[in-house]
Amino acid sequence: DGGITQSPKYLFRKEGQNVTLSCEQNLNHDAMYWYRQDPGQGLRLIYYSQIVNDFQKGDIAEGYSVSREKKESFPLTVTSAQKNPTAFYLCASLNPPRGYTFGSGTRLTVV
Amino acid sequence: AQSVTQLGSHVSVSEGALVLLRCNYSSSVPPYLFWYVQYPNQGLQLLLKYTSAATLVKGINGFEAEFKKSETSFHLTKPSAHMSDAAEYFCAVSDSTSGTYKYIFGTGTRLKVLA
Numbered sequence: 001d002g003g004i005t006q007s008p009k010y011l012f013r014k015e016g017q018n019v020t021l022s023c024e025q026n027l028n029h030d031a032m033y034w035y036r037q038d039p040g041q042g043l044r045l046i047y048y049s050q051i052v053n054d055f056q057k058g059d060i061a062e063g064y065s066v067s068r069e070k071k072e073s074f075p076l077t078v079t080s081a082q083k084n085p086t087a088f089y090l091c092a093s094l095n096p097p098r099g100y101t102f103g104s105g106t107r108l109t110v111v
Numbered sequence: 112a113q114s115v116t117q118l119g120s121h122v123s124v125s126e127g128a129l130v131l132l133r134c135n136y137s138s139s140v141p142p143y144l145f146w147y148v149q150y151p152n153q154g155l156q157l158l159l160k161y162t163s164a165a166t167l168v169k170g171i172n173g174f175e176a177e178f179k180k181s182e183t184s185f186h187l188t189k190p191s192a193h194m195s196d197a198a199e200y201f202c203a204v205s206d207s208t209s210g211t212y213k214y215i216f217g218t219g220t221r222l223k224v225l226a
Contacts, residue, residue: 004154031212040120042201042218043155050211058213090154096212099145102154 002027006091006103012111013078013085021076021106023091032074033100036060037088046089049074078108086110113138113204117217125225130174130189132220134202137183143205144185145214146176148198155201161185172196197224 004025013019025032031050035043045058049068063082068074078085088107092100118133136142143162147155159170166178176187185202202217 006154009152033213035216040218043214043216045213048211048213056211088152092155094212099147099157099160100155100214102147102156104154105152107152 004103011108016080023074025093029093031094033092034076035090113215115217121221123223124192130192132187134185136204145203146187147201192224
């Protein structure tokens with residue numbers, strides 16, 4: 001079955017460390033998105049990509065970076081510049097005008 | 112700019128009772144509207160969507176929503192709540208004209224179903 005795979009499910013980061021969250025899709029969707037979810041705040045857009053080798057900043061891009069070298073893959077790096085990275089991160093892809101297809105998320109915790 | 116307001120961060124209903132989760136939106140262009148459900152530590156699953164066709168939209172698991180332009184609302188309903196409906200529900204709006212399909216999500220409503 002087609003879908004989106006996020007890994008790992010749980011990730012722990014030490015202070016000053018960069019970590020990369022994986023997002024892979026086999027839906028043949030062009031557009032992919034990264035959202036951050038915090039309790040009581042809903043989902044906020046970090047980065048999105050509408051085509052390979054192109055991506056745009058969302059509303060809260062500071063401290064994050066992405067790449068889109070392949071249609072199937074859209075990894076997110078949480079850099080040491082992100083001062084409050086503890087959150088639930090969700091990757092999604094889109095075949096417009098249908099709704100997003102979401103992955104199952106990665107929970108990142110700073111230790 | 113677009114925005115979504117979900118009234119009530121927590122809603123409790125008895126099993127078998129009507130479920131009503133409220134969503135109001137703001138959009139300067141014709142919107143696309145969505146309801147998603149999220150179970151603990153999982154991603155979001157699409158319940159239903161409005162994309163300018165019928166104003167009454169039926170979704171999965173017996174849920175439906177009605178687009179009311181005059182009230183800028185897209186409330187989610189289910190006639191009879193089931194224990195398995197306990198989850199968090201998110202309303203989202205998307206710009207139907209820009210081509211970027213960035214969604215703006217509400218802050219969510221956690222539904223509790225009482226036995």
